[in-house]
Each structure stands twice: as C-alpha cells, then as structure tokens.
Amino acid sequence: MNKLYVQALSEEQKVELDDLYRKTDVPRVRTRAQMVLLSAEKGLIADTRLRRLFEKAQ
Numbered sequence: 001m002n003k004l005y006v007q008a009l010s011e012e013q014k015v016e017l018d019d020l021y022r023k024t025d026v027p028r029v030r031t032r033a034q035m036v037l038l039s040a041e042k043g044l045i046a047d048t049r050l051r052r053l054f055e056k057a058q
Helices: 011-023 027-042 046-057
Strands: none
C-alpha cells in the first residue's frame, strides 16, 4: 500500500477543515478531516494517524 501525504494547506483550508472537524455530526467526516489536518500539519502518514485515532478511542 502506498503511503499518502497531504500537500501543504493554506491557512484558509486549515480553518475550514478545523471548523468541519469541530462542527460535523458525521463521525466519518470528522475522522477524515482530522486525518487531513494531521497529515498536513505533522506530516503523519495514514497508518500512524489511524493508530492514534484508535488508541484515543480505547
């Protein structure tokens, strides 16, 4: 499986994603927004992000 990274986001894109993450009632949308933000801000890959999400859930 190829590791995917998100390209650098503009400040406007970060604000929109953060707003979506905080306000959506749809768990899948919230998870995806969080994964994109983590990838863009911290350079994390999908495997690492998913592990962190599941660790927090337990």
